[in-house]
Amino acid sequence: MALSGLDIFKKLPKTNCGDCGIPTCLAFAMKLAAGQAELSQCPHVSPEAAAELSEASAPPMRGVTIGAGDDAIRVGEETVLFRHEKTFVNPCAFAVLVESGASDEAIDGTLAQIEAASFERVQQHLGVGAVAIKSTADASRFRAAVERVRSKTALPLVLMSEDASEMASALEVSAEVKPLICAATESNFEAMLALAKDNSCPMVVRASGLEAVAALTEKAVAAGVKDLLIDSSPTTAGEALRDHVFARRAALNQKFAPLGFPIITFPGDLAAGDDMLEALYASVDVEKYGGVVVLTSADAWKLLPLLVLRQNIYTDPQRPMQVESKIYEFNNPGPDAPFLVTTNFSLTYFIVASEIESSKMPTYLGIVEAEGLSVLTAWAAGKFVPERIAKFVGASGAAEKLGHKEVVIPGMVAQISGELKEELDGWDVVVGPREAADLPAFLKKKAG
Amino acid sequence: MKGQAMAYREPRESAAGTIREIAVGSGDPAVVVGGENALPFYLFDGAMPNTPAIAMEVFDVAPEGWPTPLSDALGDVMGDPVTWAKACVEKHGARLICLQLAGTDPGGANRTAEEAAATAVAVADATGVPLIVYGSGNADKDAEVLKAVAAALNGRSAMIGPATEDNYKAIAAVALAYGHGVVAETPIDVNMAKQLNILITQLGLPADRILIDPSTGAVGYGLEYSYTVMERLRLAALIQNDDMTRMPLICNLGKEAWRAKEAKATEEEEPAWGDAAKRGVLWEAMTALSLTMGGADVLVMRHPEAIALVGKAFEGLSAQ
Numbered sequence: 001m002a003l004s005g006l007d008i009f010k011k012l013p014k015t016n017c018g019d020c021g022i023p024t025c026l027a028f029a030m031k032l033a034a035g036q037a038e039l040s041q042c043p044h045v046s047p048e049a050a051a052e053l054s055e056a057s058a059p060p061m062r063g064v065t066i067g068a069g070d071d072a073i074r075v076g077e078e079t080v081l082f083r084h085e086k087t088f089v090n091p092c093a094f095a096v097l098v099e100s101g102a103s104d105e106a107i108d109g110t111l112a113q114i115e116a117a118s119f120e121r122v123q124q125h126l127g128v129g130a131v132a133i134k135s136t137a138d139a140s141r142f143r144a145a146v147e148r149v150r151s152k153t154a155l156p157l158v159l160m161s162e163d164a165s166e167m168a169s170a171l172e173v174s175a176e177v178k179p180l181i182c183a184a185t186e187s188n189f190e191a192m193l194a195l196a197k198d199n200s201c202p203m204v205v206r207a208s209g210l211e212a213v214a215a216l217t218e219k220a221v222a223a224g225v226k227d228l229l230i231d232s233s234p235t236t237a238g239e240a241l242r243d244h245v246f247a248r249r250a251a252l253n254q255k256f257a258p259l260g261f262p263i264i265t266f267p268g269d270l271a272a273g274d275d276m277l278e279a280l281y282a283s284v285d286v287e288k289y290g291g292v293v294v295l296t297s298a299d300a301w302k303l304l305p306l307l308v309l310r311q312n313i314y315t316d317p318q319r320p321m322q323v324e325s326k327i328y329e330f331n332n333p334g335p336d337a338p339f340l341v342t343t344n345f346s347l348t349y350f351i352v353a354s355e356i357e358s359s360k361m362p363t364y365l366g367i368v369e370a371e372g373l374s375v376l377t378a379w380a381a382g383k384f385v386p387e388r389i390a391k392f393v394g395a396s397g398a399a400e401k402l403g404h405k406e407v408v409i410p411g412m413v414a415q416i417s418g419e420l421k422e423e424l425d426g427w428d429v430v431v432g433p434r435e436a437a438d439l440p441a442f443l444k445k446k447a448g
Numbered sequence: 449m450k451g452q453a454m455a456y457r458e459p460r461e462s463a464a465g466t467i468r469e470i471a472v473g474s475g476d477p478a479v480v481v482g483g484e485n486a487l488p489f490y491l492f493d494g495a496m497p498n499t500p501a502i503a504m505e506v507f508d509v510a511p512e513g514w515p516t517p518l519s520d521a522l523g524d525v526m527g528d529p530v531t532w533a534k535a536c537v538e539k540h541g542a543r544l545i546c547l548q549l550a551g552t553d554p555g556g557a558n559r560t561a562e563e564a565a566a567t568a569v570a571v572a573d574a575t576g577v578p579l580i581v582y583g584s585g586n587a588d589k590d591a592e593v594l595k596a597v598a599a600a601l602n603g604r605s606a607m608i609g610p611a612t613e614d615n616y617k618a619i620a621a622v623a624l625a626y627g628h629g630v631v632a633e634t635p636i637d638v639n640m641a642k643q644l645n646i647l648i649t650q651l652g653l654p655a656d657r658i659l660i661d662p663s664t665g666a667v668g669y670g671l672e673y674s675y676t677v678m679e680r681l682r683l684a685a686l687i688q689n690d691d692m693t694r695m696p697l698i699c700n701l702g703k704e705a706w707r708a709k710e711a712k713a714t715e716e717e718e719p720a721w722g723d724a725a726k727r728g729v730l731w732e733a734m735t736a737l738s739l740t741m742g743g744a745d746v747l748v749m750r751h752p753e754a755i756a757l758v759g760k761a762f763e764g765l766s767a768q
């Protein structure tokens with residue numbers, strides 16, 4: 001897909017007028033190729049050339065926005081098959097299923113569960129991304145359920161019905177919030193396509209197998225509907241894996257545009273009512289190319305591991321997140337409060353900090369610069385060693401804040417306590433617990 | 449080009465290399481691992497003759513501080529490794545046992561090499577299933593302990609480890625002498641893993657008697673590194689046919705998953721995290737399955753329900 005600067009240059013007016021803000025057409029073409037300029041900056045490019053260029057420079061997998069406003073989610077735009085090549089781009093979204101045939105109370109209950117399944121981890125907010133409303137009763141009930149959900153949550157919606165008239169009715173009460181229409185199939189295609197087009201909503205294209213899916217997406221794109229997700233209707237987890245891999249390879253390696261769309265998955269359909277197994281299949285979708293993953297329930301025990309896994313898979317594997325090296329104060333510490341040290345790896349810091357916070361015990365936490373490595377990794381790499389810890393303690397101003405000279409080190413590096421004591425003249429070194437989870441009890445015991 | 453509808457061709461990819469096939473144990477109860485020439489469950493690309501094997505953990509001394517749902521699921525066996533191992537086989541269907549000699553740690557119970565060897569033999573005799581034996585992770589002590597264990601298990605084709613850059617010579621030598629294989633452990637690094645395999649094979653241990661332990665991080669605690677290092681090791685083996693990465697991968701994940709607070713915390717401690725029993729099982733199972741998708745051929749696991757669940761997922765993923 002990526003066009004060279006020269007390919008682009010051939011299609012520009014070659015007048016070097018400079019209206020694009022760049023002196024020459026060639027320089028502008030180079031910037032375009034590098035993704036540092038937009039074609040729309042050139043007011044003189046012919047419509048035909050513009051169409052060809054935008055088609056040829058389109059990303060191999062389209063990005064699709066679902067919903068409107070702050071809570072809208074964006075999926076797709078992935079550029080690689082393996083995350084060591086380049087960080088994955090848009091984290092898959094978890095949608096939770098609500099059945100229109102359920103009572104209002106049951107629907108409200110699920111929405112409350114969705115709201116409660118909200119976690120803070122390493123300064124990121126983790127939660128459910130969308131609500132999927134599935135038609136399991138009649139058309140009026142579907143519409144009412146969509147209205148109800150919409151009135152109670154700002155999360156994007158997935159409207160699940162293969163009946164176009166039912167979909168039309170539900171869109172009357174939800175089109176402004178750009179729900180995902182799910183799904184267009186061979187039998188309802190023209191009608192669903194018209195709905196997606198008229199309401200400018202994203203749409204799922206569903207068929208049996210990728211070849212049939214591709215035939216439909218081509219028709220949709222030809223009709224001007226490009227914000228698509230795809231569903232090849234796998235009947236086993238193995239088929240799902242195969243189709244996800246084939247779609248991603250087709251889009252990226254073969255530049256096969258009809259499959260260059262994010263994938264929507266329904267792991268619950270493959271798990272025969274076993275909700276633990278559903279969660280495991282969903283975890284494979286996180287790793288293997290799911291875009292929107294629809295779950296049958298919003299249980300916290302299911303969402304927490306999935307959300308944390310997603311955070312793992314979508315982080316940059318090259319660059320650990322770090323926090324600033326200094327002394328952090330928790331729960332209004334006075335001079336008697338204990339003084340703990342650890343490394344500047346964000347994950348380590350936030351785990352330790354959250355335990356100290358929840359203990360409600362006044363505490364100082366000193367963060368030693370350790371290139372963003374965990375305690376043991378930093379120790380093994382020579383970054384969290386007595387010399388460096390002592391240097392930090394000396395420079396940190398701990399002596400002015402504290403009415404004592406005692407530092408608590410992580411239990412994992414108990415072996416450095418003797419040497420650290422030598423480095424830190426006049427200080428006591430206490431070995432803390434190995435796991436941060438045991439810190440509250442440790443701090444309470446220390447306070448007596 | 450434009451307007452020309454391209455036909456869809458299934459993008460199958462074949463590999464240049466095949467993962468070595470290794471038998472753990474001897475005779476009938478032997479468990480064969482590895483042998484695939486495709487990424488995990490990519491049955492559309494190649495063959496995966498052996499579903500990843502799950503080795504159930506047994507500890508030499510009773511572990512402490514395990515969450516109640518976990519210790520309840522195992523039952524009253526944790527004080528005695530032989531009883532524990534028999535329960536694994538008879539009750540939970542284990543075909544492979546991973547004996548964890550944590551009790552030999554000089555910083556802990558400091559059990560002797562002879563005691564450890566006696567435990568290993570007792571477990572092997574009582575169950576008849578093949579063994580993977582992990583020392584405590586103390587390099588010097590492990591060299592001593594695994595020497596005694598290797599001699600005591602003479603001819604039973606166990607896997608012993610972890611052999612690290614600090615003790616691989618001693619461990620590879622006893623593995624060679626008594627007909628075992630080694631688990632070669634390196635800290636999350638493709639080149640270090642290759643290098644250790646080179647060093648071990650140079651000592652004369654055949655390459656098909658090595659499992660790579662790439663170091664394991666659980667979901668939320670380093671998995672992002674483990675997963676990717678495993679993927680890279682696997683791609684080097686399959687695509688580049690790199691001989692010193694074509695060993696099966698083993699993940700010692702039970703201890704990592706159950707260290708996570710998310711796996712251990714009770715509902716009273718973390719009311720917002722939901723059912724503690726399910727959450728713990730899922731934390732371990734999801735760690736295991738994620739590592740499998742990264743390339744693991746052997747999973748060392750703890751909770752019987754997590755093991756059963758991962759087994760079900762393997763069935764579903766095999767159905768293609």
Ligand code: B12
Nearest residue numbers: 320342373374375376377380381410432435436635665670
């Ligand atoms: C992920 C990882 C990496 C990542 C780095 C990730 C990072 N940002 O740190 C990578 C792949 C880069 C890496 C590299 C290396 N690693 Co590394 N790595 C790991 C792994 C798998 C997980 C570490 C982790 O993220 N833990 C999670 C964090 C949150 O844990 P933590 O910081 O320890 O915090 C916990 C506790 O310590 C406690 N705590 C923290 N602070 C405090 C403070 C107080 C006061 C208290 C009481 C408690 C407390 O609370 C936390 C939760 O309970 C471990 C193995 C394992 N499973 O643990 C190996 C491991 C730590 N690595 C190891 C090694 C040797 C290395 C290397 C030196 C290898 C090498 N020679 O190249 C390199 C060094 C990197 C460098 N730049 O030079 C070894 C260390 C061996 C040892 N026992 O000393 C380990 C144990 C693997 C092994 N078994 O060999 N590593």
Ligand code: SF4
Nearest residue numbers: 016017018020025042
């Ligand atoms: S505005 Fe268009 S025609 Fe003018 S220099 Fe830029 S690229 Fe060339």
